[in-house]
Amino acid sequence: MKKDLLCVSDLEPASIWRIFKLSDDESSDQKPLQNKNILLFFEKPSLRTKVSFEVAINQLGGSCLSLADLEIGLGVREEIRDVARVLSSYVDCIIARVFSHQRLIELAQYSTIPVINGLSDEAHPCQALSDLYTIWKKKGELMDLSLSFIGDGSNNVASSLILACSMMGVNITIASPSEYCPRKDVLAKATRLSEASGVLIKVTDNPEEAARLADVLYTDVWTSMGQEREKEERIKAFSNFQINERLLSLAKKDCLVMHCLPAHRKEEITDSCLESPNSIVFEQAKNRLVVQRGILVYLLT
């Protein structure tokens, strides 16, 4: 049966460990994606996700083609269920970045090939997988670490991190203004997942409290793609939720600073924190390529 990756919780913890192992596997020069054609379909801009997937596909011996929104007209020029069935007869996998997660679910439902979420309004699973891989590599373990996400707890990156941490044994604290707290459905799912892993999940509107707990301080933009009209009100609401030197000084000395990028410097994170010795943001970005290879091999071979 084909496997999709729309949401981190499509996987089991054992499958995530398998993806990490496959990501590390540089031993053979075989080309596991030889004769596979993969379509990248992006409705929004992307640097890391698009380039790392394209390079990963080439490194693994596959071919990729890339289309922008208007070229397919998903759900506009023709219905998603028709697009899904036609594409399934041409290519071996679809990687899609879309505004609406529901459209991705429909695309996957009618496709007979794997569909990978390259970011939607609800989730960014490939980012969260690669972030946990990075933390594992830096700290040598995941169990019992604490990640504090400061900022928009309701966004795609926060949602995927909450689920990934809940599955993989990383305690997670979300500090956000109450109107941007984590989605109820995500928290409910994470609570169920944490019953097996024993993870502690905390939601607070106090960034200092979250920083004191942190082995990893993580943030993302306050205004995600598609929310640009809300920018001014968001800047006001999040002004107390910036990762800056004061907040970093409250965290453990060896606390890692992470950001999925792109960063809006001077909003959610200061230049000095992004450039500090605690920051691993560029190593984090580099690992997107490493883990995309693991994801592709896991889903397609």
Ligand code: CP
């Ligand atoms: N972090 C991330 O997904 O970056 P892009 O939007 O550039 O792909």
Ligand code: NVA
């Ligand atoms: N939350 C951000 C993540 C970008 C990688 C956005 O959706 O714009």
